[in-house]
Structure formats: C-alpha cells, structure tokens
Amino acid sequence: MSKRVPLGWPAFLSTTIVLIGAIALHAAWMPVALLAAIAATLALRVSLRRRRSRPERAILRLLLLAALLAGVYFSLGNLLGREAGSALLSALLVLKLLETDTRRDARLIVTVSCFLAMCSFLFQQSPMQVAFACIVVVLALATLVQLQSLASRDMADRRWRAFDSDVMAGAGRLALWSVPFAAACFLFFPRLGAPLWGAPGDTFTGRTGISDTMEPGALSSLALDDTPAMRVSFQGAMPAKADRYWRGLVLWWFDGRTWAGSGAYQGFRDEPSVEARGETYQYDVMLEPTDQRWLFMLDAPLSVPAGATMGGDIQVRWRQPVRDVLGYHGVSSSRYVMQRELGSTQRYMALSLPRGGNPRARALAATWRDAGLDARAIARRGLAMIDNSFIYTLEPPLLARDSIDDFLFSTRAGYCEHYASAFTYLMRAAGVPARVVIGYQGGQYNAAGDYLTIRRADAHAWSEIWVENEGWVRIDPTAEISPANIADDALSAMEDDADAGWLRSLHERWDLVGFWWNRAVVEFGQIRQQRLLQQFGIDRATPAQLIGLMAVGATLAIALAGWGLSRRRVRQRADGPLAAWRRLCGRLARLGVARQPSEGPRDFAVRAASALPEFAPALDSVSRRFVTLRYAAVNDPADGELAGFEREARELERALSRRYGRRARP
Amino acid sequence: MAAFQALWRPRWEALLRRAERRLPALTRYRMPEALPIALHGRRVYILPTGFGVFFGVTLVTMLLGALNFNNNSAMLLTFLLAGAVFMSLSRTVANLARLELTTLRGMPVHAGQPASLVLRFGVRDGRAHPTCRIAGGPVEREFDLPADGGEIELALPTLRRGWLAVGRLTLSTEYPFGMFRAWSVLNPDQSLLVYPAPEPGAPPLPRGEARDGHARPTPGGDDWQGLREFRTGDARRLVAWKASARHDRLLVKEFASPVADELLLDFERLGSLPNEQRIARLTRWVLDAARLQTPFTLVVPGQRIGPGYDAHHVERCLRELALLP
Numbered sequence: 001m002s003k004r005v006p007l008g009w010p011a012f013l014s015t016t017i018v019l020i021g022a023i024a025l026h027a028a029w030m031p032v033a034l035l036a037a038i039a040a041t042l043a044l045r046v047s048l049r050r051r052r053s054r055p056e057r058a059i060l061r062l063l064l065l066a067a068l069l070a071g072v073y074f075s076l077g078n079l080l081g082r083e084a085g086s087a088l089l090s091a092l093l094v095l096k097l098l099e100t101d102t103r104r105d106a107r108l109i110v111t112v113s114c115f116l117a118m119c120s121f122l123f124q125q126s127p128m129q130v131a132f133a134c135i136v137v138v139l140a141l142a143t144l145v146q147l148q149s150l151a152s153r154d155m156a157d158r159r160w161r162a163f164d165s166d167v168m169a170g171a172g173r174l175a176l177w178s179v180p181f182a183a184a185c186f187l188f189f190p191r192l193g194a195p196l197w198g199a200p201g202d203t204f205t206g207r208t209g210i211s212d213t214m215e216p217g218a219l220s221s222l223a224l225d226d227t228p229a230m231r232v233s234f235q236g237a238m239p240a241k242a243d244r245y246w247r248g249l250v251l252w253w254f255d256g257r258t259w260a261g262s263g264a265y266q267g268f269r270d271e272p273s274v275e276a277r278g279e280t281y282q283y284d285v286m287l288e289p290t291d292q293r294w295l296f297m298l299d300a301p302l303s304v305p306a307g308a309t310m311g312g313d314i315q316v317r318w319r320q321p322v323r324d325v326l327g328y329h330g331v332s333s334s335r336y337v338m339q340r341e342l343g344s345t346q347r348y349m350a351l352s353l354p355r356g357g358n359p360r361a362r363a364l365a366a367t368w369r370d371a372g373l374d375a376r377a378i379a380r381r382g383l384a385m386i387d388n389s390f391i392y393t394l395e396p397p398l399l400a401r402d403s404i405d406d407f408l409f410s411t412r413a414g415y416c417e418h419y420a421s422a423f424t425y426l427m428r429a430a431g432v433p434a435r436v437v438i439g440y441q442g443g444q445y446n447a448a449g450d451y452l453t454i455r456r457a458d459a460h461a462w463s464e465i466w467v468e469n470e471g472w473v474r475i476d477p478t479a480e481i482s483p484a485n486i487a488d489d490a491l492s493a494m495e496d497d498a499d500a501g502w503l504r505s506l507h508e509r510w511d512l513v514g515f516w517w518n519r520a521v522v523e524f525g526q527i528r529q530q531r532l533l534q535q536f537g538i539d540r541a542t543p544a545q546l547i548g549l550m551a552v553g554a555t556l557a558i559a560l561a562g563w564g565l566s567r568r569r570v571r572q573r574a575d576g577p578l579a580a581w582r583r584l585c586g587r588l589a590r591l592g593v594a595r596q597p598s599e600g601p602r603d604f605a606v607r608a609a610s611a612l613p614e615f616a617p618a619l620d621s622v623s624r625r626f627v628t629l630r631y632a633a634v635n636d637p638a639d640g641e642l643a644g645f646e647r648e649a650r651e652l653e654r655a656l657s658r659r660y661g662r663r664a665r666p
Numbered sequence: 667m668a669a670f671q672a673l674w675r676p677r678w679e680a681l682l683r684r685a686e687r688r689l690p691a692l693t694r695y696r697m698p699e700a701l702p703i704a705l706h707g708r709r710v711y712i713l714p715t716g717f718g719v720f721f722g723v724t725l726v727t728m729l730l731g732a733l734n735f736n737n738n739s740a741m742l743l744t745f746l747l748a749g750a751v752f753m754s755l756s757r758t759v760a761n762l763a764r765l766e767l768t769t770l771r772g773m774p775v776h777a778g779q780p781a782s783l784v785l786r787f788g789v790r791d792g793r794a795h796p797t798c799r800i801a802g803g804p805v806e807r808e809f810d811l812p813a814d815g816g817e818i819e820l821a822l823p824t825l826r827r828g829w830l831a832v833g834r835l836t837l838s839t840e841y842p843f844g845m846f847r848a849w850s851v852l853n854p855d856q857s858l859l860v861y862p863a864p865e866p867g868a869p870p871l872p873r874g875e876a877r878d879g880h881a882r883p884t885p886g887g888d889d890w891q892g893l894r895e896f897r898t899g900d901a902r903r904l905v906a907w908k909a910s911a912r913h914d915r916l917l918v919k920e921f922a923s924p925v926a927d928e929l930l931l932d933f934e935r936l937g938s939l940p941n942e943q944r945i946a947r948l949t950r951w952v953l954d955a956a957r958l959q960t961p962f963t964l965v966v967p968g969q970r971i972g973p974g975y976d977a978h979h980v981e982r983c984l985r986e987l988a989l990l991p
Contacts (some may be wrong), residue, residue: 111724112724114724115727118744121732124741132741134743141750144844145842146843150797171750175746179749181748192733292895522738562756565757592980
C-alpha cells in the first residue's frame with residue numbers, strides 16, 4: 001500500500017478545515033502572536049496549493065519551521081508543559097500541511113487533529129468545548145471518507161467546496177450510531193485509582209476564581225465573572241439566601257495591606273468542634289476546578305466530606321489541589337456554636353496586628369476597649385461605624401499607606417474585602433479575637449434543575465469574632481451598607497434577583513446543561529462507577545468483571561448500530577407528482593376506496609369515481625394529469641404543469657375532507 | 667530483494683498449491699465457481715490496513731492519556747472515535763458482502779492484445795457501493811458501483827492462444843475510512859478464447875488454386891478494393907504513392923474481382939515452418955481473406971473448414987486455429 005495516491009483540491013481543503021478546527025479548540029490558551037503566525041502560514045499554503053498541487057519548497061518549510069518553533073518558545077517560555085505541548089503540536093501539524101500532497105499525509109493530519117481535539121479537554125471540559133470537539137471529530141471522519149473516494153483524486157476540481165453532503169451524512173451516521181458503543185465503554189471501562197504518570201497540574205493556569213490571599217481588589221476583580229464556581233443541590237430544605245455563606249478559607253495574617261491564610265500551619269492543635277443549634281442541611285456540591293486545596297462548605301460544616309480534612313479553623317481541605325470537577329457531600333447548619341474553647345495559638349493569631357500603622361483606627365478601637373465593653377458590644381460599635389456615608393463600589397479609590405485609616409475615615413468606598421478587612425482590624429485592635437473568612441455568598445436557584453448555581457461573582461469576604469460561650473460568630477460588615485449606596489449599575493443588576501424573563505430562563509437552562517454534564521460525565525470516576533454497579537448487586541467490581549460488562553454492553557451497542565446502519569432508508573423520497581398522488585390515494589383509502597397494488601391510476605380513478613360519484617369529474621381530471629406528468633415521454637414538464645397538478649390534487653383532498661370529515665366515511 | 671523473490675516465489679507458490687490440495691476447505695471460496703457468484707459474509711475477509719493500525723495506536727494513546735488524567739470527556743471522545751471505527755468495519759464488509767457477480771462477457775482477442783473482460787455486478791441491498799477495487803493478475807481497477815449495479819471492464823493481458831481461464835479476481839474495498847481492507851476472491855468458471863496472434867510481416871495471400879486461373883487479389887482486377895499496409899513482397903507498382911505520402915506509411919492498392927474462385931489455406935503446405943509460426947501465418951491469411959471477402963477454405967490437421975468468407979466462418983477458423991495443439 002505504499003502507492004502514492006494523489007490528493008485533489010477539495011480533499012485538501014477538507015483536511016485543512018479539520019486542522020483549523022482542531023487548532024481553534026486550543027485558541028483560548030494559545031498566544032495571540034502564535035495564532036496569527038499559524039493563520040498566516042495556513043493562508044499562504046492554501047493560496048499556493050490552489051494554484052499548484054505540490055509540496056512547498058524545502059527552504060520555505062525549513063524557514064517556517066524555525067519561525068514557528070521560535071514563536072512557541074518565546075511566547076510560552078519553554079517547549080514542555082501543556083500549553084507549549086499543544087502549541088507545538090499545532091505548529092508542527094501546520095508545517096506538515098505545507099508538504100501534504102498525498103492521501104497518506106492527509107490521513108496523518110486528520111488523525112493527529114483528532115488527538116489534538118482530545119488534548120483540548122486537558123484544559124477545559126465544558127459542554128461547549130466538548131460539542132465543538134465533537135463537530136471537529138465528525139468533520140475528521142467525513143474527511144477520511146472523502147479521502148477514500150475516487151472523486152478525491154480529481155486534480156482538476158478547483159472549486160471552493162469541501163465536504164459533499166453524502167460524505168457528511170455517511171460520517172455523521174457512523175458517528176451517531178457509535179454513541180451507544182461509546183456510552184457502554186464509558187460506563188464500564190475500568191478507571192485508574194491513581195495516575196500512571198504525573199498529572200498536568202504543575203502547569204495549571206486555568207482561571208481559578210478566589211485565590212489564597214486577599215488584598216484590596218482581589219474579590220472585586222471577580223465581580224463581573226459569571227463563570228460557575230460550584231453547583232449545589234440540597235436534599236430537603238435549603239437555607240434562606242441571607243444564610244447561604246459558603247465558607248472557603250480562613251485568613252489570619254495581615255501585613256497592613258494583604259490578608260493571608262495560615263499557610264502550612266493549618267491544623268492547630270485544637271480539635272474542630274461545631275455544635276448544631278438549628279436545622280441541619282444535607283447537600284451535594286459539584287465544585288469546578290480551582291487548583292486550590294480548600295473546599296467550600298455551607299457555614300458551618302458539621303461533617304467532613306470523605307477524602308477531606310478539617311482543621312481547627314473549620315476550614316476543609318481536599319487532599320490535593322482540585323484540578324477536575326469534584327463532587328462531595330456536606331452536612332451543615334446555619335445556627336451553630338463553633339469552637340467554644342479558643343486555643344492559645346488561635347487567640348494569639350486572632351489578635352495579632354502589624355506593628356504600627358493606622359493610628360486613627362487603633363485609637364478608636366482603644367477607646368472601645370478601654371470602655372470595658374464586651375465583644376458583642378464592640379462589634380456593634382464597629383458595625384455602627386459603617387453608616388450611610390459608606391459606598392459599595394467595584395472601583396474604589398486607591399488607598400494610602402495606612403489603608404485602614406484611609407478607608408474608614410476618608411475614601412469610605414470599597415468592595416466587601418475592604419469592609420471585612422477594616423472591621424477585622426478594628427476588632428483585633430479592640431482586643432476581640434477576629435479573623436477574615438472568604439468564600440461565596442448566596443447563589444442563584446435554578447428551578448429547572450433544582451439546584452443552586454454559585455458563580456465567581458458571588459465571591460465574598462466577611463469577618464468572624466470570637467465571643468465567650470458563643471465561639472466564633474459570623475459578622476458581615478458589608479451587609480450594613482444601605483442598598484441606596486451601591487454605586488455600580490452592574491452590581492445592582494447582580495443584586496437584583498428578580499430579573500425574570502426569557503433570557504434568565506435561557507441562562508438557567510444552559511447552566512443546567514453544564515450541571516448535568518459535570519454530574520454525568522466530567523465527575524464520573526471510580527467511586528461513582530462502583531456506586532452505579534452496587535445498584536445492580538455488584539458490590540466491588542473487579543477490573544475483569546468491568547471488562548466483561550463492557551464487552552457485553554459494547555456487543556449490544558454494535559448489534560444495535562449494525563441494525564440501524566443496515567436498515568435501508570425505508571421511504572425513498574417521492575418525486576413531485578408521485579408525492580401528491582400518494583397523498584390523495586391515502587385520503588381515498590381512508591374513505592374506504594383503497595387502490596389495489598395492481599391497479600393503474602386511470603383504472604383506480606374510474607373505480608373511485610363510481611364509489612364517489614360527485615367527485616367523478618375531479619378524479620378524472622386529476623388522474624389524467626398525473627398520468628401525463630408521470631408517464632408521458634416528456635423529460636422536463638413545465639413547472640406550472642406540476643404545480644397545477646399538485647394544487648388540483650390538494651383541492652380534491654380538501655373537498656373530500658370537507659364532504660366526509662377527516663376520518664372515515666360515515 | 668528481487669533475487670530473494672525469484673528464489674522463494676516458486677517455492678512459496680508450490681507450497682500454497684500443495685496446501686490447497688490437502689485442505690480444500692481452506693480454499694473453498696477460491697475454486698472456480700459457476701456464475702452468478704453471490705458474495706456473503708463468510709467469504710469476505712477483512713484486515714486492518716497500515717493506516718488502520720496507525721489510527722488504532724493513536725486511539726490507544728488517547729485512551730491512556732484520558733485514563734491517566736481521569737479526563738472523562740477525553741475518554742468519551744476516544745470511545746466515540748473507537749465506536750465509529752468499529753462501525754466502519756461492518757460497513758467495509760457490507761460494502762462487499764451484498765455484491766453479486768452476475769455475468770461476465772469477453773470478446774475474443776488475439777494473443778498479445780489485452781482481453782477486455784466486462785463484469786456485471788448486481789447489488790442486493792439497493793445501496794450504492796463506493797470505491798471498490800478489482801484486481802486480476804497484474805491489472806486492477808477502482809470503481810464506484812451505483813445502487814442498481816453496473817458493469818466494470820477489466821483488461822486482462824493475454825500471452826498465449828487458446829482458452830484463457832479468467833482465474834482468480836480479487837474484489838476488495840477500504841471504504842469508508844480506509845482503516846480496513848475487506849476482500850473476497852472470485853474465481854468464475856469461465857474462459858475466454860484467445861485467437862493466435864497474426865504473424866507480423868507475413869507474405870501475402872497465396873494464389874488460390876483457382877479453377878479459372880485467377881489469383882486473388884490481382885492488380886488487374888476490376889474492383890477497387892481499398893488500401894492496405896505494405897508487406898514485404900508486394901510489387902512496387904502497386905504502392906499508392908500519393909496516399910502513402912498523406913498517411914506517412916507505405917500503402918498498397920488492392921483490387922479484387924468478384925470471381926468466386928477458391929482460396930485454400932492449408933496447414934500442411936507450410937510444412938517447412940515451425941508449428942506456431944504456421945498458425946500465426948494462417949491467422950494472418952484468414953484475416954486478410956476475410957477483409958478482402960474472398961471465400962477460402964482452411965485445412966488444419968483433422969479438419970477442413972469452408973469454403974466461406976462470412977464472419978461466422980472466420981470465427982470458426984480462428985477458433986480452430988486457436989485450439990490447435
């Protein structure tokens with residue numbers, strides 16, 4: 001099979017389209033300069049190849065190879081890792097296209113394009129991405145069919161036309177009928193408990209939402225990002241929106257500007273203790289990848305999801321950074337007592353402040369402390385500070401070096417992180433143990449799927465103070481701002497939950513697709529597979545059992561597809577006159593005058609006329625016209641002729657319906 | 667490489683022949699069969715092509731990657747592709763298994779000319795069967811078969827006179843993806859008659875033993891018969907110089923007279939020549955006589971055919987010449 005099969009222009013064009021599709025799947029994370037270089041190379045090759053079918057000159061190929069490699073290296077900094085890998089593969093494929101002039105080369109490009117399409121899932125597994133990748137793969141299959149056809153070797157064809165409709169239909173049918181097979185394999189293929197080699201996480205650069213520190217602007221940058229962060233479905237009751245604080249991570253250290261977590265020292269010696277004081281809620285979370293270890297739990301969590309740990313700061317950590325969609329179960333209560341006893345380490349950390357700075361805030365807090373107020377009273381004073389003069393805005397003015405003083409006493413405009421930061425500072429300065437918690441607040445209920453969608457825009461920061469006998473108490477200073485002081489339209493629109501309408505419902509539907517996709521496919525792992533099989537009485541399925549099940553399922557699927565594919569297209573599309581005639585015959589049959597298979601149109605018309613005498617002239621005329629149209633030796637009857645016949649047949653049909661009703665003859 | 671093949675090819679073929687003799691079941695579908703030959707699943711063989719193997723390796727790589735990163739979307743995509751490949755396997759087989767070789771025609775040719783073999787394929791499932799390939803010996807042709815069947819012409823090389831068995835024809839297809847090649851061996855129980863090759867540059871027709879002493883054709887004949895190519899021994903005055911100049915080769919005027927005298931083409935009379943050359947010369951003469959519409963009688967060992975000059979008679983003569991031992 002080493003024969004060199006030439007490649008016609010349309011087949012070359014199809015191959016190029018598949019390649020462009022595969023590269024486009026990676027466009028989101030490819031440097032713009034590289035994309036431009038790839039586009040230019042493709043355009044060059046297509047225009048040259050259209051003129052003359054032959055590989056480009058070796059010198060041109062070498063130059064472009066060097067240029068593209070250098071481009072990848074300088075725009076990505078290295079040639080290893082995920083981005084560089086996909087960029088490199090794309091560039092090499094484009095270079096391969098420069099010398100593609102045989103069927104063999106085209107097949108190579110199509111095959112590697114499929115691989116490239118698969119690689120795009122290492123970056124993004126959203127339903128949209130998968131849908132586009134599926135389109136690319138179907139186009140790839142269509143190209144393979146086209147490459148196989150004799151017409152693909154037609155070197156004279158220079159039309160701008162790539163895929164024939166029957167080639168597309170053939171490939172589409174094959175792909176469609178392979179869905180059951182894919183589903184069977186997907187369900188039962190044994191999964192690996194641990195990866196064979198390193199996960200691609202070391203180069204994780206996806207947008208991650210909340211980061212592990214909080215400085216002014218950290219959360220407001222997310223305020224307009226409506227990417228879903230997590231989706232939660234409750235079993236039973238759902239807390240009110242005001243109680244839906246999704247606890248993420250706890251920040252202790254303040255350096256005058258930035259709040260940071262406790263770092264590696266997460267456990268503290270304290271045992272976590274949360275006592276429920278009200279209703280408990282059961283829920284399942286589907287967390288989008290964050291590349292961070294903490295999990296978001298409804299405040300406050302009563303149990304730890306399997307595989308996670310909880311420290312004394314009631315912060316739940318996963319065993320590794322979350323790089324794929326992660327599902328976990330939570331139990332929480334929004335009335336609780338958290339850490340009735342405060343350990344000495346925590347007390348120390350919860351009171352520590354940077355040396356110096358912010359003199360006015362310190363002085364104010366000192367007056368509260370010296371007044372001998374208890375923690376609750378001091379907190380009330382602190383909240384009272386945030387009066388009508390404070391503005392909630394996405395674009396606060398920049399703060400001076402004493403950021404707390406500047407915010408509290410002069411700018412008085414900020415986003416939630418400013419409020420939480422300032423309030424916590426005041427509390428610590430007044431001697432009340434306090435800390436910052438960041439996570440999400442609220443979430444939008446999706447009625448279609450009965451779950452909550454929490455978006456990155458819902459990111460929020462609040463404070464917790466420790467009160468004798470009550471433990472850590474959540475205080476949200478941002479909630480003190482009066483709604484009239486929300487500065488930005490975008491923010492108020494987001495706060496306004498009642499903007500119902502078709503757009504909203506469309507948004508909800510689309511979010512539901514993402515939810516189902518995550519639940520059914522992305523998050524399906526070893527555990528879910530075992531759980532699925534438990535429902536059928538297989539407790540711990542061994543890989544051998546799984547393979548057996550897969551074989552059975554795949555065989556059934558192939559049999560089903562074989563039936564579907566071999567089914568002859570039952571009804572050939574009838575030509576113009578025949579379709580109208582058949583409809584008329586069907587109507588007559590329902591009236592009790594069925595045409596016998598052996599009966600010609602004229603004989604049938606005579607018989608029908610004797611059964612329905614009042615329609616005799618119409619039947620006679622219609623059947624005559626039909627016979628003329630269908631059997632007369634006229635190759636191309638005038639258009640008017642056909643339309644006239646169809647109109648007449650339809651009118652007769654209607655007249656019959658009017659006279660005898662739609663069903664059967666009375 | 668060539669030396670290797672020359673050494674081993676005969677041995678390998680001998681081994682195959684022996685295996686076929688010993689294990690007829692192996693070659694049941696390669697033995698000569700009467701037409702029509704309907705293909706079915708059990709006589710269609712299938713193997714992946716080089717490209718199929720490459721695609722399979724790519725799929726395995728994709729699966730390993732998807733498994734390792736626990737990437738379910740990638741796994742789904744891989745299985746979808748694998749499913750399409752599996753489906754294509756059955757499509758490849760079906761592309762052959764519903765075909766039927768209904769008839770086979772071939773016009774007799776002279777040895778050395780390609781024998782045009784017209785194969786008519788019927789289609790039993792009412793579908794088009796794209797991109798099939800038929801190969802017989804060194805020749806092969808690719809064709810698309812429409813939904814109502816079609817005729818394929820295959821030009822087989824001929825070397826010797828006599829019966830040429832059509833032999834094993836390999837019908838194959840790689841449709842739709844080119845990842846699998848399905849094939850089936852057709853061995854129709856039919857033969858083509860190959861006439862002997864006419865001798866090039868043979869002497870002109872001998873003078874017949876005419877009852878009235880005339881020879882055929884004669885320059886003095888009264889019927890202008892036409893031009894023919896120059897052959898050694900033609901009289902120079904018969905050359906049509908003007909016509910020759912026009913056609914760039916030597917042409918000779920021929921005349922004939924309608925006198926019905928008998929031409930005798932006798933195998934034994936050419937006794938001095940080797941057997942095959944005698945047959946070749948007779949063939950040439952038969953053709954010449956037929957062209958000149960001269961009645962002739964052919965005498966070959968054990969038979970006397972003629973006299974006659976119509977197409978039927980000529981065919982019969984050529985057939986006897988072809989089948990001479």
